[in-house]
Structure formats: structure tokens, C-alpha cells
Amino acid sequence: DVPIFLFGATEDMLQQFADRLCERFEGLRIVGKRASAFRQITPEEREELAEEIRSSGAEMCFVGLGCPRQEIFAYEMKEHLSMPLIAVGAAFAFHAGMLEQAPPWMQKNGLEWFFRLTREPGRLWRRYLYLNPAYVSLLALQKLGIYRRKRDGGQSPSKELKFG
Structure with missing residues (x-):
């Protein structure tokens, strides 16, 4: 019952990941998702993303950018978001079926x-x-x-x- 936001990867991977999660976990509430820009975002983009995550109603954000980018992202966003940001590495790709485990x-x-x-x-x-x-x-x-x-x-x- 905890609404989640997914950030990272590509649009296609995020969609496949979200679909598989919802199939596996009935009642899962994914309230938002955004693909990575695959570059360092500007301060304005960071604030816009933080507002998107906050306004989605998410209480937890999973970040799949790879190491060390996801840890840097979580550190930079800690002042903007009052929720857990969980760095999950390749989990998006694994569970989307796009990367072999x-x-x-x-x-x-x-x-x-x-x-x-x-x-x-x-x-x-x-x-x-x-x-x-x-x-x-x-x-x-x-x-x-x-x-x-x-x-x-x-x-x-x-x-x-x-x-x-």
C-alpha cells in the first residue's frame, strides 16, 4: 500500500518493469515514473523532477541509474524529497527482462x-x-x-x- 515512483533507465525499460511488477504484486501502486536523461541534470531540472515526484503522491522512490550515479542522485535529492530514495542498480533491467541474471x-x-x-x-x-x-x-x-x-x-x- 505504499505508493512508489520509479526513476531511471529508458521509457521502454520502465514500462516493461512497471508492467511486470504490477503483474507480480497485485495492488502495487506505481504513481509515477520518469526515464533518465542520461546526463547530469541542471538545478532547474532537479527541482522540476523533485516537484513531479512530490506531487505524484509517492512515499518511496526507486532509483535505477547504476553505480555511482544513483547514489549521487539520491544524495543530491535528499534535501528536495522527504521520502526514502532506494538505489536499486540493475534491478529495473533484471525485472524488465532486459538483462540476464x-x-x-x-x-x-x-x-x-x-x-x-x-x-x-x-x-x-x-x-x-x-x-x-x-x-x-x-x-x-x-x-x-x-x-x-x-x-x-x-x-x-x-x-x-x-x-x-
Whole structure:
């Protein structure tokens, strides 16, 4: 009973995704959807999109732009929307039937990333080689108390390393 808004992907993919979701989940309320512009949107476009999402009556927004764009989008929109923005990666494509998922045994064993890499090596190798190790390293430093992220008066995040 939670009305949702879908943002990202293409018009065709969004329509197929919405159709499949509604077939699978009776009573699902998709109150709006908008395809990605496939570029960084202007501040005016961001406000227009935020107003479209707010006026749709949505209480939750699923964002399927791919990593890291969807996380950046959610961060930029947090001041404009008072609802959860859930970054779902390739879920739109998977559930629309436009992107093949790994076999169940690979999913169960944490190898879906490898399956996807074999299907889209030109697009994914940089992410897996650079971004994933950077994320794990920062997470480890944070857990060890060596790295923390603080905010400057609620504005842009700044990084601070502390030793000792």
C-alpha cells in the first residue's frame, strides 16, 4: 500500500518493469515514473523532477541509474524529497527482462558480479577494479576508527583522516 515512483533507465525499460511488477504484486501502486536523461541534470531540472515526484503522491522512490550515479542522485535529492530514495542498480533491467541474471548457484555463492563482468566487461571492469576496492578500504578504515566523514554545517561532505 505504499505508493512508489520509479526513476531511471529508458521509457521502454520502465514500462516493461512497471508492467511486470504490477503483474507480480497485485495492488502495487506505481504513481509515477520518469526515464533518465542520461546526463547530469541542471538545478532547474532537479527541482522540476523533485516537484513531479512530490506531487505524484509517492512515499518511496526507486532509483535505477547504476553505480555511482544513483547514489549521487539520491544524495543530491535528499534535501528536495522527504521520502526514502532506494538505489536499486540493475534491478529495473533484471525485472524488465532486459538483462540476464546469473544462474541461481552463482547468486547463492556471491558470484553474480563475476557473471555480470563476463557479460559487460567493457563497462564494468573499471568499477570492479577501482571502485569496489576503494569502498572496502574506506569501510575498513572507518571500522578501525582511522577514517571518518563529517559534515560542514550540513553542506558538502568533507573527508578527515585521523591517526592516533
